[in-house]
Amino acid sequence: MTLPDLISIAVYVVILFSVAWWASRTDRNQERSAKDYFLAGGSLPWWAIGSSLIAANISAEQIIGMSGSGFAIGLAIASYEWMAALTLLLVAKFLIPVFLNKGIYTMPEFLEKRFDSRVRLLMAVFWLGVYVFVNLTSVLWLGALAMHTVAGTDMFWGMLLLALFSLLYSTWGGLKAVAMTDVIQVTCLVGGGLLVLGLALDKIADGQGLLAGWSLLLERAPEKFDMILASDNPNYASLPGLSVLIGGMWIMNLSYWGFNQYITQRALAAKSLPEAQKGILFAAFLKLLMPLIVVLPGIAAFVLHPDLPKSDMAYPEMMKLVPPGLLGICFAALIAAIASSVSSMANSVATIFTMDIYRVRIRPKATDRELLVSGRLAAILSVVLAMLVAKPLLGELDQAFQYIQEFTGFFTPGVVVIFLTGMFWARTTANAALAATLLSVLASLVLKLAAPMLPFMDRVGLVFLLCLAAVIVISLLERRQPSDKAIALREINFATTTAFHIGSAGVVLVLVALYATWW
Incomplete structure (x- = not known):
C-alpha cells in the first residue's frame, strides 16, 4: 500500500459516510419510526433497490469464494450467477407482488x-x-483473509475493522443508509473488479492486451470453460451436470432470492410494486456481469499461479497485479463488497429479531424508540458472535463458497416448499408447513450420511420433492377446504409493464447465448 492507495481508501470512506449521513437525516422534530429504520420508510427507488440487491449479495464469500471455485472448478460455477438472473425475473413477476x-x-x-x-x-x-x-x-472471515493477503493485516484485526466499519453507518441509519451507500459500493465493486480482470488478462498475454489475454486464457485452460460438467469430472459433485439448469439449483436460487430476508427486504422497502420490479430487473442485468468479476479472475489465477496452496487465495493473488496508486481503488472495492453484505445481514438480523421475536414474544407494546434500540443491539451482538466463531467454522476450509451452499442446502428445500405452497395452494396447513421444515433437515442429514457420494445439489432436489409430497399429504388429510388464511390471489396484481417484458426477454436471450457458447 502506497500513499496514493491510502488516499483512495480514505476518499472512499469519507464519501460513504457522507452518503450514509445524508440518507439518515430526519426532520429535527420528527422521531424515526420502525418503518423508517427497517424498511427505509417505503421510499427506495428502483436504482437503489437493484444496486442494493447486488451489493448485499456480492461479498467476500462471492468474490473470494467464487474466484476460488473458478480456480478449482472453472466457469461452471458461474451458473450460480447466471441462473440467479433468471430466478430474479420470476421473483419480480410472481413473488414480490404477494409480499407487498x-x-x-x-x-x-x-x-x-x-x-x-x-x-x-x-x-x-x-x-x-x-x-x-x-x-x-x-463474509468476515473471507474478507479478513483478503486483507491479510493484500495488506498483511492480522486476521482478527481485519475482521474487527470490517465489523466496526460496517456497523458504524448501518446501525444508525438503518436500511435507507445501507441501500443508498450500496449504490457507491456497487460502482466500486464493478469498477475495481473489471480492473483486476483486465490486469490479469494483460499479464497472461505479457502486455499484449485484453483480447490476446482472453484468447490465451481459453487456450491454456480449456477444461475450465465447461458450463455443464460431465459425470467423470472431478468437480461433478459440486455442480452435477444438468442439475444446474433443471434441478436443485432452482431450489437454492428461489430460497435465496425469493425468501431470504436480507435480499427481499430491499424490495419490501420500494416506493411501489412497479418500482420494486424495475429494481429487480436491474439486478438481473447486473447478475449477468458478475462472473467477469468473481469467476474469471480465479481462472486467470489458475493459469498464472496453478500451485496456490488454497483455492480461496486466487482473488487476493490477482489483486497483487494492481500497480501502486490503483491498488487502493481495488482494495476499496473489496471492502465495499464486504461492508455492504455485513451491514445488510446485520440489518436483517436486527429486523427479524426485533419484529418477529422482541415485539411479538418479549415486549408487544414496545415503542418505536425501543424497537430501534433493540434492533441496533441485535445487529451489534450478531456481528460480535460471528467474529468469535469464524475461525473454528471456516479456518481450515479450502472452498468456503461450496461449504456455504451445502450447509444452507439442509434447510432450503423446506423453506421453498412452505413458501410456494403457502402462497399458491389454499389448502396448505400450518402443521404441514412445520412438518416440511423439520423433514428438510432430517431427510438432508439422512441422505448426507447414507449416500455421501450423492451431489448436494441433487440431494436438495430430492429433499424438495419429499417435502412437497409431505405438505400435500398432510394438508389433504387435515383439510378438505381452503384455509381461511389462504392468499387471495385474485386480489393481487401480477401484471408487469412492457418495459419489464422487453428487459426480461433480453436477460433470457443473453443466458441462452452464454450456455450455447460454453455448453
Whole structure:
C-alpha cells in the first residue's frame, strides 16, 4: 500500500459516510419510526433497490469464494450467477407482488399471516442462526483473509475493522443508509473488479492486451470453460451436470432470492410494486456481469499461479497485479463488497429479531424508540458472535463458497416448499408447513450420511420433492377446504409493464447465448 492507495481508501470512506449521513437525516422534530429504520420508510427507488440487491449479495464469500471455485472448478460455477438472473425475473413477476400486498416487514411475519405463530418463530430462529453462523462468519472471515493477503493485516484485526466499519453507518441509519451507500459500493465493486480482470488478462498475454489475454486464457485452460460438467469430472459433485439448469439449483436460487430476508427486504422497502420490479430487473442485468468479476479472475489465477496452496487465495493473488496508486481503488472495492453484505445481514438480523421475536414474544407494546434500540443491539451482538466463531467454522476450509451452499442446502428445500405452497395452494396447513421444515433437515442429514457420494445439489432436489409430497399429504388429510388464511390471489396484481417484458426477454436471450457458447 502506497500513499496514493491510502488516499483512495480514505476518499472512499469519507464519501460513504457522507452518503450514509445524508440518507439518515430526519426532520429535527420528527422521531424515526420502525418503518423508517427497517424498511427505509417505503421510499427506495428502483436504482437503489437493484444496486442494493447486488451489493448485499456480492461479498467476500462471492468474490473470494467464487474466484476460488473458478480456480478449482472453472466457469461452471458461474451458473450460480447466471441462473440467479433468471430466478430474479420470476421473483419480480410472481413473488414480490404477494409480499407487498401483505404489507410485511419480514419473511417470518408472512408465514404467521399465512400459517400460525409457531411457523413464524421456528423460521425466525432458523434465519437468525444461518445469518450469524453461516453468512456473517463467512463474509468476515473471507474478507479478513483478503486483507491479510493484500495488506498483511492480522486476521482478527481485519475482521474487527470490517465489523466496526460496517456497523458504524448501518446501525444508525438503518436500511435507507445501507441501500443508498450500496449504490457507491456497487460502482466500486464493478469498477475495481473489471480492473483486476483486465490486469490479469494483460499479464497472461505479457502486455499484449485484453483480447490476446482472453484468447490465451481459453487456450491454456480449456477444461475450465465447461458450463455443464460431465459425470467423470472431478468437480461433478459440486455442480452435477444438468442439475444446474433443471434441478436443485432452482431450489437454492428461489430460497435465496425469493425468501431470504436480507435480499427481499430491499424490495419490501420500494416506493411501489412497479418500482420494486424495475429494481429487480436491474439486478438481473447486473447478475449477468458478475462472473467477469468473481469467476474469471480465479481462472486467470489458475493459469498464472496453478500451485496456490488454497483455492480461496486466487482473488487476493490477482489483486497483487494492481500497480501502486490503483491498488487502493481495488482494495476499496473489496471492502465495499464486504461492508455492504455485513451491514445488510446485520440489518436483517436486527429486523427479524426485533419484529418477529422482541415485539411479538418479549415486549408487544414496545415503542418505536425501543424497537430501534433493540434492533441496533441485535445487529451489534450478531456481528460480535460471528467474529468469535469464524475461525473454528471456516479456518481450515479450502472452498468456503461450496461449504456455504451445502450447509444452507439442509434447510432450503423446506423453506421453498412452505413458501410456494403457502402462497399458491389454499389448502396448505400450518402443521404441514412445520412438518416440511423439520423433514428438510432430517431427510438432508439422512441422505448426507447414507449416500455421501450423492451431489448436494441433487440431494436438495430430492429433499424438495419429499417435502412437497409431505405438505400435500398432510394438508389433504387435515383439510378438505381452503384455509381461511389462504392468499387471495385474485386480489393481487401480477401484471408487469412492457418495459419489464422487453428487459426480461433480453436477460433470457443473453443466458441462452452464454450456455450455447460454453455448453
